[in-house]
Amino acid sequence: MVNNALAEMLIRFKAIEFGDFTLASGAKSTYYVDVKTAVTRPELLSAVAESVASAYDFDVVAGVAVGGVPLCVATSIAKKKPYAIIRAAEKDHGKKSLVIGDVKDKNVLLVEDVTTSGGSALHGINVLRAAGARADRVVTVVDREQGAGALLAAHGVTILPLVRISELLNR
Numbered sequence: 001m002v003n004n005a006l007a008e009m010l011i012r013f014k015a016i017e018f019g020d021f022t023l024a025s026g027a028k029s030t031y032y033v034d035v036k037t038a039v040t041r042p043e044l045l046s047a048v049a050e051s052v053a054s055a056y057d058f059d060v061v062a063g064v065a066v067g068g069v070p071l072c073v074a075t076s077i078a079k080k081k082p083y084a085i086i087r088a089a090e091k092d093h094g095k096k097s098l099v100i101g102d103v104k105d106k107n108v109l110l111v112e113d114v115t116t117s118g119g120s121a122l123h124g125i126n127v128l129r130a131a132g133a134r135a136d137r138v139v140t141v142v143d144r145e146q147g148a149g150a151l152l153a154a155h156g157v158t159i160l161p162l163v164r165i166s167e168l169l170n171r
């Protein structure tokens with residue numbers, strides 16, 4: 001599923017910035033897709049949530065902090081299903097769990113803001129599986145088409161982009 005309305009909103013809200021950027025994977029890039037800032041606009045956040053909720057079934061929708069958090073919360077409200085949050089790293093105080101929310105034996109859909117290498121999404125999937133969830137799908141708002149699909153496929157996970165970077169850059 002690729003969503004022209006979402007692509008148009010991402011452009012309108014200036015989610016793509018050109019410059020010199022270092023990415024989470026350590027790779028360099030001449031552009032950055034700032035979905036985190038763009039989804040602070042409620043019309044885009046609710047459009048993403050409605051797209052995911054109408055297209056996919058799940059018991060729980062999960063997101064990796066920080067970028068996945070507003071996405072999973074909004075999708076949870078749209079679908080009337082619980083959400084879970086996955087921490088990027090363990091805390092050294094309080095409860096040690098990397099997952100907030102009940103995912104054991106649940107069919108969990110992971111949502112990501114951007115996928116590049118797929119490392120962050122794979123971390124989310126691994127944490128969910130370790131917590132007893134069934135997790136084999138990642139919905140990403142923007143897939144940068146730089147390896148996430150192959151990395152996730154190698155771990156039995158399907159990537160489901162709402163928008164591909166080629167569609168944004170070729171507009």
Ligand SMILES: O=P(O)(O)OC[C@H]1O[C@H](OP(=O)(O)OP(=O)(O)O)[C@H](O)[C@@H]1O
Nearest residue numbers: 024025065066067115116117118119120
């Ligand atoms: O596919 P990858 O190569 O893993 O890159 C994509 C990830 O990088 C960004 O997160 P970042 O690590 O910047 O953290 P943040 O969400 O806390 O800002 C983005 O939000 C994705 O989660």
Ligand SMILES: O=C(O)c1cc(=O)[nH]c(=O)[nH]1
Nearest residue numbers: 023024032033034114116
């Ligand atoms: O790979 C990343 O870290 C990354 C790339 C991008 O375009 N946007 C983003 O939020 N993260």
